[in-house]
Amino acid sequence: MNRWLLENMECPRHHTALSCHANELMCPNGCRFPVIDGVPVMLLEEVQQTMESTRVSLPLAKEESTDGGLYVESLGLSEEEKSGILDLASSGQDGIDPVVSFLVAATNGIAYKSQIGSLSEYPIPVLRAPLGKGKVLLDVGCSWGRWSTAASRKGYKVIGIDPSLGAVMAARRVAQQLGTEATFIVGDARFLPLKQSVIDYVFSYSVLQHLSREHVAVVVSEIGRVLRDKGACCVQMPAKFGLRCLYHQFRRKFQDGSGFEVRYWSLPALKKLFSPQIGTTTFSVDCFFGIGLQYSDLRFMPPALKAVVTVSEGLRRISRSFPPLIWVADSVYVSSIKDGAAR
Secondary structure, eight states, X not given: OOHHHHHHBOOTTTOOOOEEETTEEEOTTSOEEEEETTEEBOOOTTSOOSSHHHHHHHHHHTSOOSSTTOOGGGXXXXXXXXXXXXXXXXXXOOSSOHHHHHHHHHHHOGGGGGGTTTOSSOOOOOOOSOXXXXXXXXXXXXXXXXXXXXXXXXXXXXXXXXXXXXXXXHHHHHHHHHTOOEEEEEOOGGGOOBOTTOEEEEEEOSSGGGSOHHHHHHHHHHHHHHEEEEEEXXXXXXXXXXXXXXXXXXXXXXXXXXXXXXXXXXXXXXXHHHHHHTSOEEEEEEESSSSSOOGGGGGGSOHHHHHHHHHHHHHHHHHTTOGGGGGGOSEEEEEEEOOTTTO
16 A cells, blocks of 8 residues: 555544554544555445445445456446446557546536547546645545546655545556556545644635535535645535536536535635635636536537637637636636635
C-alpha cells in the first residue's frame, strides 16, 4: 500500500490510527477494512448511504471478483451498459478502459452521451488551479480519475476518493495506463478516512450537487477538517439562477431534489455554507448553458454542442472582467481558503 496513505489515514468511524495486516487495515477498536490491489475500501456499513453504488461496494470488496475486477455492480449503470462493459472487456481490445467507455456520460454529463462505448481517447479536462509543486490534492468523488489525472499533470500529489469500487478500480487502471501519479481510496466524503490537516488542496467536481443539503454540510465540514491551515478547496456546484438550471427547476416545479437528483444552490447560500466551515470564500464561473461542459473537451462534441460550449467559454472569459455574469452562470466554482478561526 502507498506509504503516504498508511501514515495519514485513520479509521473513519473512530478517528484512530490504522495498521496493515495482510490484505486489510485494522484500527485498535476492531474495525477491519479490506485492501484490494493496494486500494483500501474504507466504507461504513451502518450509515445511511447516498447512492446504490456505495451500498454494494463494500460487500463486493469482501468477495472474490467474478467479472475480472471490473466490479460493474458498483457503477450505478443500467443492465445494458453493464453488459456492454463486459462485452468490451471480453473482446480483449487495448486502449480505452471498458468501464470508462460506458461511464463517461454518467460522470462527464449528458453532453458526452454520444461517446458511450465509443471513446477513442480519455477526456482529460484542464484543472483551473495553481501549479501543484508537489502539494497533496484530494479529489473528492474522483470516479474514473479524469480530474485526478488533470491534477497530476499540474504537479500535484493526488489522492482520489470515491464510494464506487468499480469506478475507483477503473481510476487505478487508467492512472497506470497514462502514467498518472495518483493513489485511490474507496470511501465516503462524509467520513473521510484521513487525519486532520494533512491535505493542501481539495477539489471536487459534479459530486456534492447530488447530495442532500444536510449531507453537503457534513462533507464541507470534513473538507475543513482535513485541510491544512491556509490550504484551499475548489468545489464545482450548480447555480440556482443559471438559465439551464432554471429550466430544470421549472420542470420539477422548483421542488428540491431527492435521491441522486441535482440540488441547485444560490451564491449566498454557498457562501454561508463554506465560509464558517473553511474560511474566505469566492466564486468563479465554470460554464453556462449546462453543468459539466468543458471547453477542453470540444473535440468530443457534436457540431451543435460545440457552438454552445464555445459561447459558454466566451462568456466565462468575459466574466473575469465583468463579475456580475456569474449570477447567471449554470455551473460555478466555490473556492475557499482555510482559516483556523473559521472553524
